[in-house]
Amino acid sequence: MQHWLLIRIILPLGSHDGHRRLPQELSHDHLSSPIKQTMSYYLGIDIGTSGTKTLLIDETGAVIAEANAEYPLHQPKPGWTEQDPEDWWNATVKTVRSVMKSGKVKPADVKAIGLSGQMHGSVFLDKNDKVIRNALLWNDQRTAAQCDEITSAAGGRKALIKMVANPALTGFQAPKVLWLRENEKRNFDKLAKVLLPKDDIRRRLIGDYVTEVSDASGTLFLDVVKRKWSTKLISKLGLDAGLLPRVVESDEVTGTLTAEAAKLLGLTTDCKVVGGAGDCAAGAVGNGVVKSGVLSTSIGTSGVMFVHSDQPQYDADGRLHTFCHAVNGKWHMMGVNLTSGGSLQWWVDSVIRGLTGVADAKRYEAATAEAAKVAAGSDGVLFLPYLNGERTPHADPNARGSFVGMNLTHTRGHMTRAVMEGITFALRDSLEIITSMGVPVKQVRASGGGSKNPMWRQMQSDVFGKKVTTLVVEQGPAFGVALLAAVGDGAYKSIEQACSATIKVADETAVDKAAAKKYDQLFPIYRDLYGNLKESMAQLAKYQAS
Ligand SMILES: Nc1ncnc2c1ncn2[C@@H]1O[C@H](COP(=O)(O)OP(=O)(O)O)[C@@H](O)[C@H]1O
Ligand SMILES: O=C(CO)[C@@H](O)[C@H](O)COP(=O)(O)O
Numbered sequence: 143m144q145h146w147l148l149i150r151i152i153l154p155l156g157s158h159d160g161h162r163r164l165p166q167e168l169s170h171d172h173l174s175s176p177i178k179q180t181m182s183y184y185l186g187i188d189i190g191t192s193g194t195k196t197l198l199i200d201e202t203g204a205v206i207a208e209a210n211a212e213y214p215l216h217q218p219k220p221g222w223t224e225q226d227p228e229d230w231w232n233a234t235v236k237t238v239r240s241v242m243k244s245g246k247v248k249p250a251d252v253k254a255i256g257l258s259g260q261m262h263g264s265v266f267l268d269k270n271d272k273v274i275r276n277a278l279l280w281n282d283q284r285t286a287a288q289c290d291e292i293t294s295a296a297g298g299r300k301a302l303i304k305m306v307a308n309p310a311l312t313g314f315q316a317p318k319v320l321w322l323r324e325n326e327k328r329n330f331d332k333l334a335k336v337l338l339p340k341d342d343i344r345r346r347l348i349g350d351y352v353t354e355v356s357d358a359s360g361t362l363f364l365d366v367v368k369r370k371w372s373t374k375l376i377s378k379l380g381l382d383a384g385l386l387p388r389v390v391e392s393d394e395v396t397g398t399l400t401a402e403a404a405k406l407l408g409l410t411t412d413c414k415v416v417g418g419a420g421d422c423a424a425g426a427v428g429n430g431v432v433k434s435g436v437l438s439t440s441i442g443t444s445g446v447m448f449v450h451s452d453q454p455q456y457d458a459d460g461r462l463h464t465f466c467h468a469v470n471g472k473w474h475m476m477g478v479n480l481t482s483g484g485s486l487q488w489w490v491d492s493v494i495r496g497l498t499g500v501a502d503a504k505r506y507e508a509a510t511a512e513a514a515k516v517a518a519g520s521d522g523v524l525f526l527p528y529l530n531g532e533r534t535p536h537a538d539p540n541a542r543g544s545f546v547g548m549n550l551t552h553t554r555g556h557m558t559r560a561v562m563e564g565i566t567f568a569l570r571d572s573l574e575i576i577t578s579m580g581v582p583v584k585q586v587r588a589s590g591g592g593s594k595n596p597m598w599r600q601m602q603s604d605v606f607g608k609k610v611t612t613l614v615v616e617q618g619p620a621f622g623v624a625l626l627a628a629v630g631d632g633a634y635k636s637i638e639q640a641c642s643a644t645i646k647v648a649d650e651t652a653v654d655k656a657a658a659k660k661y662d663q664l665f666p667i668y669r670d671l672y673g674n675l676k677e678s679m680a681q682l683a684k685y686q687a688s
Contacts, residue, residue, distance in 0.1 A: 182253045182633060183245075185238065186617070186624030188421060189230045189259035189339045191215065191279065191443045196237035197620040198245045198252075201633045203644025205615055207245035209237040216276060220686050221283035221530060221539065224276035227265050227342050234343050238407045249404075254395070254414040254631040255347070256623025258424035259340030261360040264318040267342075269334040275326065277339065278318045280360075281444070281480045283531045283539040285317035288324070292316055292362065295378045299460070305375045307359075307366035309460040312531070312539050313480070315361035319381060336385050340418060347415050348397030351387035354417030356424075358389050359465030366473070367454050369466055392417040392468035393629040393637060416630030419468035421619040422446050422476055425589055428622030429613060430645040432469050432638050435584040437576070439569055439602060439610075440618065441592025445482025447534075447572035449475050449581055457575055461535040468626060469637050475581075477534035477572025482565050483592045485527040485543065489561045494554060506595065513559035514597050518604060518657035520556045522547045524668050525564030528679070535571045536672055540683035546671055562598060563661075566605040567668045573606055586610045589618040596651075604657035605665070614646045 183206065186197040193212035199205055211233035216224045242249070262280035267273060278284075289310035296302035299309055310317060315336065323330045337345060338361070341353045358364040358371075363386060365372040376383045390396060395414045404411045419427065422440070426448045429438040433450055440446040454473045456464050467474040481488070490509045528541035545560060577583060586608045592598050593612060603610040615621050625640045634640035 180251060182628075182631065183247050183251050184624045184627040184631070184633075185241070185252060185255045186620035186622070186627065187234055187238070187255060187257050187340075187343065188424065188617075188620040188623070189234070189257070189343060190421065190619075191225075191260050191281075194230060194233035194237055195617060195620045196234070196241050197617050197624050198241040198247065199621070199624045199628075201628055203615070203625065203640075205617070205621075206247065207241040208617065208620070209240035209244070211236045215279075219284075223279040223282045223530075225263070225279060227273050227277050227339070230339060230343060231346055235406055238409070242408045249409050250412070252409055252413055254416055254627035256416050256424075256625070256627035256630070257340040257344055257418035258421050258619040258623040259338065259343070259357070261338065261357055261420040261422060262313045262315055263339045264315050265337045265339065265342040266322060266329065266333055267335040267337065268332040271335075271345065274329045274332055278321070280313045281530055282318070283312050285312045285321045286539050288317035288320040291320060292379065296375060302375070303456070303460060305372050306362050306364060307454060307456065307464040308362060309537070310362060311533060311537055313533065316363055316375075316379065319385070320379065333385065335387065337387060338420075340420075341387055344396060344415055347399055347403045349400045350397050352390060352396040352417070353387045354390050354392045354394070354396075354419060354468070355466035356392055356422075356468045357420035360420055360463070361386075364389070364466070366464060366466055390417045391470050392419045392423070393470065393626050395630050414627070414631060416623075416627050418623040418626055419619075420465075422448055422478075423465070423468040423474060424620075424622035424626075425618035426450070426474065426622065427468050427625060427637060427641065428615070428618035428620070429587045429589055430641045431587065432467075432472075432641050435582050436587060437573070437583045437585070438587045438589060439593070440590035441483045441565065441569075441588075441598065442590040443482070443484040443487070445479035445565060445569050447477045447569050447576065449576055449583070451475055451581070455579065455581070457579060461537070461575055462572065468622070475576065477569070477575060479527065479565070479568040479572075480531060480533055481527055481529040481543070482568065483590060485525075485529055485565055486561055486592065488529055489558060494558070509558050510562070510595055510597055512555035513562060516553075516555045516559045517660075518601075518654075519660040519664050520560040520563060521552065522549075522664075523552055523556050523560040524664065524671065525557075525560040526668075526671055526675070527561070527564045527568050528672075532568075535575060538676070540680040541672065541676075542679040542682055544671075544675065562601060563605070564668070565592070566598075566601050567665055569602070570605050570665060571669070583608065588612055589616065599649075599651045600654065600657075603651045603653050605661045607653055607658050607662070609653065610651045611647045612649045614648045
């Protein structure tokens, strides 16, 4: 098992992206408390799939230090994904200690922590808080049968959506609990609590079981409209509601550090831990998507199209998720692609690795530079990024990836470009559902590892037919929950106020009309491919599982 620790120290007074001073226009009257002699600091911790990212910010939103620590993903069978919660905890301790050391901040000045993390995963604990088995993750596909059981126990898909605002999907937490009951009875008999990934970190920080509404929405146990557990569904599934933690809003204080955690992290027992958010809602807060009209996209391992909504809104076909937002009393809709940036990672690391002849750290730059030499539309090669099934819009664990349209003139660069375009078309699928519901989209804010690449930002703008912006601070989820920590500590009156005081646009990419025309021509062909190949994909998935 390999752990890497990458640390970047950020000097507070620089002018480089991400190194920001307190702007002149951001005087302390934006803060709810009077001018303080000492600065308050906040930590944002994001338990991602590839690693944990920790960010230390000051009360003006300036990034002081950041650290990453990576960990492995286990795939015991095709479609199964698991991680060891101990790896998340070790990465949390390492990265917090690193930012505290490099940020040179006094422990007592760190007032609060916000937690973010990969959603839907399940940490199974026994009555002594011992982890029973590896956690099942958001992109695990083993629970198709349990999704059917949940739908029928609820009285059908419509009745289920009425209770929890969403249909049963394989990645969600509820089917994972049923899977444990049906497949690992001895483990299920020991089960005392089920926690989401970031909430298991919270348990180790504050010694209590607590979640918050945005992440709880992705369990399928939450009545998303009422923002509390659906005891009705839980009892229909024959489960005990005591398995679940208590639920709060994202900016609420959930507790303070235990003496043991404070000592381990180099912080104090006065340090608060706020609710935080699932990584999608946290990323949206970090992108300033806390009001209508702005949409955010993220290309990380997964792909996300996210819109704020003042009321719970539903896609009639259940293709978008309707979840609570991290903004008090608000909601959001999102479309999720399971293997988004993950498809480029697969292509670069498993297929063309070594062929580009560059060091690992430069592998994406080398591959995408080749793709940049190919015209928009990859001269007619299309790629379906369904390498581990798909959520939006197909909700199909048996969907599989594929290149279509190859001829003898096509090269590796064409295939790399087709992978990037396929990932971007998959996001457009969500955008089309969102706009077809009459949701206004004035601005698209791009984030995640893929959006750091200018060519991919241009591609997003051309495929979506919309201007795409990026922000000065790019660490969406970790920054979002650090802001929630500042709100919970009283540095800002609301999350909306914290966002408008701290978030600044860095860059804007306009639509290239010629490229957009080609994408408009190719998108309907891309969209038809899934329907045309669905049966063959299902047969191949069966063959792969045999
Ligand atoms: N320089 C780059 N050019 C294009 N894509 C990149 C680049 N760097 C990272 N990526 C993409 O970003 C993904 C990782 O995004 P990130 O947001 O860090 O992941 P996670 O979802 O694990 O938090 C990679 O899988 C890859 O597809
Ligand atoms: O399943 C979802 C959201 O519904 C994913 O977005 C996960 O929350 C993990 O994402 P990354 O590790 O790719 O950020």
